[in-house]
Amino acid sequence: MRLPRSLPVIGAIAVVLSVAGCSTGPASDSYAGGPHSADSTPGSVTYSSADSPLVEWIDGGTSFAVTKWGSGSCPDRAESVEVTSAHSLIVTFSRDGADECTADDSPFTHEFAVPAGATERPLTVTVRSPKFPEGYWESTRTLE
Secondary structure (H helix, E strand, O other): OOOOOOHHHHHHHHHHHHHHOOOOOOOOEEEEOOOOOOOOOOOOOOOOOOOOOEEEEEHHHOEEEEEEEEOOOOOOEEEEEEEEEOOEEEEEEEOOOOOOOOOOOEEEEEEEEOOOOOOOOOEEEEEEEEOOOOOEEEEEEEEO
């Protein structure tokens, strides 16, 4: 029995789609809990409550982490990082899309490489998060 010539192409497409489904978007890494980087600098930003995002330098200042608190079963997903000037950027998040989410207020961290256009320090990071039932709220942090 001879297999169709299109079988390898279909297999390659399936592999690409399965890898894309696991993508972290613009984040280089996303995971439950706080930043994993050994050289993160706690206290580098003012942090007041679990309702505010925590933004920290990691990897010696070549990357930064955004830790948000929310549902552990469907954390917000990083959608985009937009450089607005040499010293500021906007990180936009969206909802997971799950209908049923736990109300456990768990931390979830997203790590990002500093974009090429964000060359000045201090760096102002505005975090745009979805607001229920619609719209966004914004919180701005400054990384020294």
